[in-house]
Amino acid sequence: MQTNHIEALKNPIFDIISKAAQELSVDAYVIGGFVRDYLLQRGTPKDIDIVAIGSGIELAKKVAKNLPGSSEVSVFKNFGTAMVRYHEIEIEFVGARKESYHRDSRKPVVENGSLDDDQKRRDFTINALAISLNKNDYGTLLDPFDGLSDLSKQIIRTPLEPGITYSDDPLRMMRAIRFATQLNFIIHPSSLQAIADNKDRIKIISNERIVDELNKILSSPKPSVGFSLLHTTGLLSYIMPELVALEGIEEIEGQSHKDNFWHTLEVVDNIAENTDNLWLRWAALLHDIGKAPTKRFDKKVGWTFHGHEFLGAKMVYKLFKRLRLPLNDKMKFVQKMVLMSSRPIVLSQKYITDSAVRRLVFDAGDHVEDLMTLCEADITTKNPKRQKKYKNNFLIVRQKIEEVEERDHVRNFQPPVSGEEIMSTFNLKPSKEIGIIKDAIKEAILEGDIPNEYEAAHLFMLQKGKELGLSSK
Numbered sequence: 001m002q003t004n005h006i007e008a009l010k011n012p013i014f015d016i017i018s019k020a021a022q023e024l025s026v027d028a029y030v031i032g033g034f035v036r037d038y039l040l041q042r043g044t045p046k047d048i049d050i051v052a053i054g055s056g057i058e059l060a061k062k063v064a065k066n067l068p069g070s071s072e073v074s075v076f077k078n079f080g081t082a083m084v085r086y087h088e089i090e091i092e093f094v095g096a097r098k099e100s101y102h103r104d105s106r107k108p109v110v111e112n113g114s115l116d117d118d119q120k121r122r123d124f125t126i127n128a129l130a131i132s133l134n135k136n137d138y139g140t141l142l143d144p145f146d147g148l149s150d151l152s153k154q155i156i157r158t159p160l161e162p163g164i165t166y167s168d169d170p171l172r173m174m175r176a177i178r179f180a181t182q183l184n185f186i187i188h189p190s191s192l193q194a195i196a197d198n199k200d201r202i203k204i205i206s207n208e209r210i211v212d213e214l215n216k217i218l219s220s221p222k223p224s225v226g227f228s229l230l231h232t233t234g235l236l237s238y239i240m241p242e243l244v245a246l247e248g249i250e251e252i253e254g255q256s257h258k259d260n261f262w263h264t265l266e267v268v269d270n271i272a273e274n275t276d277n278l279w280l281r282w283a284a285l286l287h288d289i290g291k292a293p294t295k296r297f298d299k300k301v302g303w304t305f306h307g308h309e310f311l312g313a314k315m316v317y318k319l320f321k322r323l324r325l326p327l328n329d330k331m332k333f334v335q336k337m338v339l340m341s342s343r344p345i346v347l348s349q350k351y352i353t354d355s356a357v358r359r360l361v362f363d364a365g366d367h368v369e370d371l372m373t374l375c376e377a378d379i380t381t382k383n384p385k386r387q388k389k390y391k392n393n394f395l396i397v398r399q400k401i402e403e404v405e406e407r408d409h410v411r412n413f414q415p416p417v418s419g420e421e422i423m424s425t426f427n428l429k430p431s432k433e434i435g436i437i438k439d440a441i442k443e444a445i446l447e448g449d450i451p452n453e454y455e456a457a458h459l460f461m462l463q464k465g466k467e468l469g470l471s472s473k
């Protein structure tokens with residue numbers, strides 16, 4: 001059945017493209033993500049894909065020429081595509097193509113093709129939907145693989161035999177899992193099996209592309225959908241074996257520990273409810289990463305993971321480097337969150353002193369709220385009583401942080417007495433005594449021995465200098 005979807009083409013750009021195509025006597029269609037997201041009513045699109053039965057580049061040039069004002073065309077000759085920007089939207093033009101693949105590359109041999117050929121080379125039936133921009137059937141939906149029905153059944157399915165589709169371009173395995181996560185769709189069982197069968201083909205995909213998909217999975221409302229699929233298909237063992245190593249429960253002498261892999265996925269889902277910060281979500285994913293290599297059994301205390309935060313922070317660097325994630329302040333932030341991930345818990349387990357809170361705020365700096373968000377997400381106990389208790393404890397920690405910060409301002413600690421002043425007071429050249437005195441002042445403030453003020457710190461400095469046998473001017 002052919003259905004008309006002219007209301008999808010409200011944006012004036014479609015009329016402009018349609019006329020340009022007519023002038024060139026080529027057929028043109030809007031295809032892929034735009035059509036899918038329109039049918040799913042997923043809000044305004046960031047990009048539009050147009051397929052021309054002929055040269056996509058020529059059509060792009062014509063469209064740019066016909067646009068009011070001057071528009072530039074970016075031509076990607078190697079790919080046979082061209083891009084025109086219209087307001088905030090990127091419009092990508094491509095000529096319809098027929099593709100065949102070699103085993104060792106995801107770069108196909110490309111020939112010109114029909115719309116049907118082009119739809120066959122698309123990754124999923126829901127991404128192969130096209131709407132005509134041609135005068136005779138403007139607005140008609142062309143759906144050779146029943147993508148519409150898959151949209152309503154919420155299924156990710158490949159237009160052709162899944163084994164071939166995934167083996168040809170293994171990035172599609174990541175894309176299948178990513179779309180399943182973003183859209184909350186099911187991957188068709190034969191597709192899922194084909195992904196598992198072809199998992200080792202992921203090796204030919206660059207880390208940058210894998211990370212693009214991982215970031216989209218992590219940015220979804222329920223990232224565990226994706227990570228659990230990556231795990232069950234076996235892909236995760238190639239991408240992040242450190243995470244897979246967290247799976248499993250061991251029991252010795254009747255004592256067991258929790259399964260830290262599935263726990264981690266719960267933590268990521270929890271944090272996704274409270275933050276859109278991708279890097280904080282990464283921190284949640286990696287917060288227990290050091291637990292596999294530090295796991296020990298001690299006859300007296302049971303299972304321990306001593307130093308897992310410290311080792312975990314080191315592993316963050318290695319993992320970021322390997323996956324070609326940025327090694328900048330984002331990585332440092334994730335490291336810091338992992339390193340500090342147990343601090344608020346330890347703090348909340350005993351009587352909360354002001355000095356402990358000051359130290360936490362001092363060490364976490366501007367990231368103290370993010371750290372609390374991570375710790376709250378880390379509560380995955382199914383015991384309602386305990387859950388309530390832990391949440392309440394963290395609430396108290398949050399209140400204390402506010403109180404202490406308002407009074408002591410240690411969040412972005414600036415020493416109230418400068419190194420220069422210490423030098424001039426005791427007539428010192430740069431030396432280790434200056435560091436000792438500065439440190440002692442900081443410690444006294446964090447301990448609460450003196451307030452975070454110039455007068456008190458100055459007095460303290462004089463006294464400390466005396467102790468060190470220094471004479472002041």
Ligand code: ATP
Pocket residue numbers: 031032033034047049121122123124127128169171172175
């Ligand atoms: P989004 O933009 O939300 O990520 P999208 O479906 O638009 O989703 P794009 O990467 O923009 O994804 O690709 C546009 C279209 O190109 C897809 O809808 C699909 O038809 C096709 N496509 C993209 N990547 C592949 C691929 N690896 N294999 C086959 N077809 C693909």
Ligand code: MG
Pocket residue numbers: 033034047048
């Ligand atoms: Mg797109």
